[in-house]
Amino acid sequence: xxxxxxxxxxxxxxxxxxxxxxxxxxxxxxxxxxxxxxxxxxxxxxxxxxxxxxxxxxxxxxxxxxxxxxxxxxxxxxxx
Numbered sequence: 001x002x003x004x005x006x007x008x009x010x011x012x013x014x015x016x017x018x019x020x021x022x023x024x025x026x027x028x029x030x031x032x033x034x035x036x037x038x039x040x041x042x043x044x045x046x047x048x049x050x051x052x053x054x055x056x057x058x059x060x061x062x063x064x065x066x067x068x069x070x071x072x073x074x075x076x077x078x079x080x
Contacts, residue, residue, distance in 0.1 A: 045070045 048070035049063070056062065 041075070044074055048074055 045067065049066040052066040052069055053059075053062070056066075
């Protein structure tokens with residue numbers, strides 16, 4: 001999985017999150033913070049997914065699996 005693939009996955013996920021958050025009056029600050037938080041989480045997932053890719057010997061074709069595994073590892077840990 002290339003860094004570009006990881007970046008594209010992160011961008012798509014962030015877009016999905018931020019598209020549901022619209023600035024509306026006094027909640028704009030909360031939406032901005034939520035977007036920053038989502039971006040930080042996506043960045044950590046992207047980094048972990050790339051680490052998994054490297055651990056597998058940089059074999060192509062498993063970008064989604066790496067992303068989902070990284071997501072489970074990082075989000076699952078923070079949810080506990």
